[in-house]
Amino acid sequence: MSLSRIITLHQPKRLEIGANASARVGDWAADAARIFVLATPHTAGFVDRLGLKGSVTVFDAIPGEPDIITFDSAMTAAKTARPDLVIGLGGGSVMDVAKLVAAMWDGSQTLADVAGPNKVAGRRSRLVQIATTAGTGSEAGIRALITDPGKGNKIAVESPHLIADLAVLDPVLTFSVPPAVTAATGIDAMAHCVEAFTNKNAHPVIDGYARMGIDLVGKYLVRAVRDGQDTEAREGMMLASFYGGICLGPVNTAAGHALAYPLGTLLHLPHGLANAIIFPHVLAFNESVAAAKTAEVVGFLGLADRAADEGLQKAAHGFCADLGVEMQLSKNGATEDQLPRFAEDAHAIRRLMDNNPREMSVEDVLSLYRAAF
Amino acid sequence: MSLSRIITLHQPKRLEIGANASARVGDWAADAARIFVLATPHTAGFVDRLGLKGSVTVFDAIPGEPDIITFDSAMTAAKTARPDLVIGLGGGSVMDVAKLVAAMWDGSQTLADVAGPNKVAGRRSRLVQIATTAGTGSEAGIRALITDPGKGNKIAVESPHLIADLAVLDPVLTFSVPPAVTAATGIDAMAHCVEAFTNKNAHPVIDGYARMGIDLVGKYLVRAVRDGQDTEAREGMMLASFYGGICLGPVNTAAGHALAYPLGTLLHLPHGLANAIIFPHVLAFNESVAAAKTAEVVGFLGLADRAADEGLQKAAHGFCADLGVEMQLSKNGATEDQLPRFAEDAHAIRRLMDNNPREMSVEDVLSLYRAAF
Numbered sequence: 001m002s003l004s005r006i007i008t009l010h011q012p013k014r015l016e017i018g019a020n021a022s023a024r025v026g027d028w029a030a031d032a033a034r035i036f037v038l039a040t041p042h043t044a045g046f047v048d049r050l051g052l053k054g055s056v057t058v059f060d061a062i063p064g065e066p067d068i069i070t071f072d073s074a075m076t077a078a079k080t081a082r083p084d085l086v087i088g089l090g091g092g093s094v095m096d097v098a099k100l101v102a103a104m105w106d107g108s109q110t111l112a113d114v115a116g117p118n119k120v121a122g123r124r125s126r127l128v129q130i131a132t133t134a135g136t137g138s139e140a141g142i143r144a145l146i147t148d149p150g151k152g153n154k155i156a157v158e159s160p161h162l163i164a165d166l167a168v169l170d171p172v173l174t175f176s177v178p179p180a181v182t183a184a185t186g187i188d189a190m191a192h193c194v195e196a197f198t199n200k201n202a203h204p205v206i207d208g209y210a211r212m213g214i215d216l217v218g219k220y221l222v223r224a225v226r227d228g229q230d231t232e233a234r235e236g237m238m239l240a241s242f243y244g245g246i247c248l249g250p251v252n253t254a255a256g257h258a259l260a261y262p263l264g265t266l267l268h269l270p271h272g273l274a275n276a277i278i279f280p281h282v283l284a285f286n287e288s289v290a291a292a293k294t295a296e297v298v299g300f301l302g303l304a305d306r307a308a309d310e311g312l313q314k315a316a317h318g319f320c321a322d323l324g325v326e327m328q329l330s331k332n333g334a335t336e337d338q339l340p341r342f343a344e345d346a347h348a349i350r351r352l353m354d355n356n357p358r359e360m361s362v363e364d365v366l367s368l369y370r371a372a373f
Numbered sequence: 374m375s376l377s378r379i380i381t382l383h384q385p386k387r388l389e390i391g392a393n394a395s396a397r398v399g400d401w402a403a404d405a406a407r408i409f410v411l412a413t414p415h416t417a418g419f420v421d422r423l424g425l426k427g428s429v430t431v432f433d434a435i436p437g438e439p440d441i442i443t444f445d446s447a448m449t450a451a452k453t454a455r456p457d458l459v460i461g462l463g464g465g466s467v468m469d470v471a472k473l474v475a476a477m478w479d480g481s482q483t484l485a486d487v488a489g490p491n492k493v494a495g496r497r498s499r500l501v502q503i504a505t506t507a508g509t510g511s512e513a514g515i516r517a518l519i520t521d522p523g524k525g526n527k528i529a530v531e532s533p534h535l536i537a538d539l540a541v542l543d544p545v546l547t548f549s550v551p552p553a554v555t556a557a558t559g560i561d562a563m564a565h566c567v568e569a570f571t572n573k574n575a576h577p578v579i580d581g582y583a584r585m586g587i588d589l590v591g592k593y594l595v596r597a598v599r600d601g602q603d604t605e606a607r608e609g610m611m612l613a614s615f616y617g618g619i620c621l622g623p624v625n626t627a628a629g630h631a632l633a634y635p636l637g638t639l640l641h642l643p644h645g646l647a648n649a650i651i652f653p654h655v656l657a658f659n660e661s662v663a664a665a666k667t668a669e670v671v672g673f674l675g676l677a678d679r680a681a682d683e684g685l686q687k688a689a690h691g692f693c694a695d696l697g698v699e700m701q702l703s704k705n706g707a708t709e710d711q712l713p714r715f716a717e718d719a720h721a722i723r724r725l726m727d728n729n730p731r732e733m734s735v736e737d738v739l740s741l742y743r744a745a746f
């Protein structure tokens with residue numbers, strides 16, 4: 001236990017976990033008159049499963065990486081719908097936009113007003129988050145990220161008012177996630193846990209969630225990738241993702257996510273894939289200063305023998321590649337001349353880099369990108 | 374993961390964890406105009422630490438086992454205070470009454486109206502729970518128990534409206550808990566975890582919390598008993614208690630708590646002590662049908678060698694006795710002729726007995742009480 005530090009943990013006050021748990025939303029929301037659902041064209045197909053009883057408006061135009069324009073059009077639609085209940089039905093992008101719309105549609109704050117921690121004035125609409133991927137853990141937390149296409153970076157909003165009243169982890173909604181996406185997002189969930197676990201600001205309370213999450217990834221990710229309809233494996237991965245979301249709260253990620261971000265903003269890789277590519281390199285970089293916890297990670301993932309044989313970086317790389325993730329930056333559209341820019345951008349994300357247990361110079365970052373090239 | 378069952382998890386949406394975390398309540402509650410604090414004469418002394426800004430009324434007359442009369446007088450005081458924020462500042466008894474008062478003071482429901490699951494109509498006042506013991510885990514959950522002195526049993530109220538908006542785990546508030554109470558309540562916290570873990574209705578999600586809780590008890594209970602001002606150990610035990618409270622939600626306890634209840638209602642033993650006395654006997658009784666999980670428990674408590682030498686029941690008994698708990702019923706005021714009545718009453722608590730992994734007849738129950746005599 002930490003003697004020096006009080007931590008604050010935000011969690012949805014109600015969780016429904018299990019196959020077809022999403023069917024419970026209707027009863028929970030029976031008194032909601034106007035319901036505004038944020039979704040993608042694909043996840044909008046799940047609305048019928050929720051058993052909603054009020055008047056329902058579905059906004060299904062949330063893309064993979066939501067930007068200011070997406071947010072503005074969702075807000076416009078919400079102002080027309082005037083919801084007393086907002087539902088995020090999708091992955092991290094959908095749920096992040098849902099958080100902001102729920103808190104802001106009936107207020108006068110702009111995105112610029114709420115950027116940063118504790119700027120959101122309040123929230124009157126209720127908020128339900130229904131995850132349809134296992135990766136971001138957005139349903140667990142109080143943070144929303146919106147891309148600013150002008151600046152090429154992410155606007156981070158963080159507020160207790162963004163926590164869901166109800167979060168639903170229904171593995172059936174993830175059955176149709178393709179194997180490659182299952183693999184990449186699953187590794188992202190694990191990265192949230194691992195980067196909080198080996199973090200400079202690690203905390204024993206969060207370590208407990210991290211261990212549960214990494215253990216679940218070790219048990220279930222291979223199965224979920226191999227058979228998308230393996231309910232038990234899908235449920236295990238949703239839970240791992242949720243625990244990863246808890247890890248993102250009071251501790252957050254470190255260099256791994258910092259190095260992944262430029263791959264999203266500049267190379268336009270999906271967030272999960274970007275993190276999977278980076279994961280083995282940062283894990284190995286940090287090993288010398290986080291040996292005991294790294295050994296625990298290796299144990300949970302069943303990689304102890306392989307790491308002893310091949311070394312940690314190769315073993316972790318193999319774990320990801322065996323899941324079908326294309327781990328080379330060059331095969332994901334990167335060119336070698338981009339790497340210095342990636343390194344410069346990643347190194348500048350101090351809110352994450354300063355969490356890393358081992359100091360990482362711009363040259364270190366560049367050499368990790370080169371190793372991943 | 375369970376394939377058959379959806380579970381619902383209720384948790385406070387905000388937790389503050391760490392030494393002097395209770396000082397954060399004032400800022401969180403800055404907009405509360407009228408604050409009603411439930412406490413004991415001892416815990417009322419902590420009110421000054423909370424930094425409260427509104428008008429504060431302290432009701433400090435909650436006894437160890439709150440009954441209908443206590444509840445009624447707390448309700449009367451609350452109706453005068455008209456709080457927008459209710460704070461439970463104490464152990465399980467105080468927090469249980471706080472839940473009910475917060476939900477009921479401004480309504481027309483009686484205790485009889487709300488008894489059972491999902492009968493509470495709603496709650497308008499906010500609710501903060503500040504635990505001052507590590508045992509009950511009441512701050513984590515949605516259940517309140519009030520003794521009915523006429524019938525000699527407990528009225529159980531269970532409702533999502535009873536969940537705290539904020540729960541505070543501040544180890545400093547437990548420094549003055551005497552060693553014997555620390556031991557007994559710590560074993561109670563462990564019993565919540567163990568009885569959910571080896572439960573007929575065990576669930577992998579709850580197993581995760583149970584493991585964390587039992588592990589913490591193994592690490593910290595001896596230290597907390599030995600040195601009441603060991604902040605790290607006290608914090609670990611508060612967290613174990615919180616996780617035990619989570620276990621009480623969707624899974625709950627089993628025969629251990631069923632056997633402990635008559636010791637509370639008829640022999641008037643404190644709840645923690647009653648559970649400590651019963652713990653080794655039920656653990657050993659259930660071993661044959663829950664061997665793997667029992668072995669995990671034994672491992673977490675560091676009792677593997679001792680159990681191999683002396684047998685499980687003696688090892689677990691020794692664990693409790695070494696902490697200074699008086700484990701014999703006869704030395705806690707019981708007479709042998711009371712045991713059949715205890716056995717009959719315990720066996721009749723079907724809501725818990727039906728959770729037990731191994732069928733337990735009235736004769737089985739009686740023989741366990743005899744072994745504890």
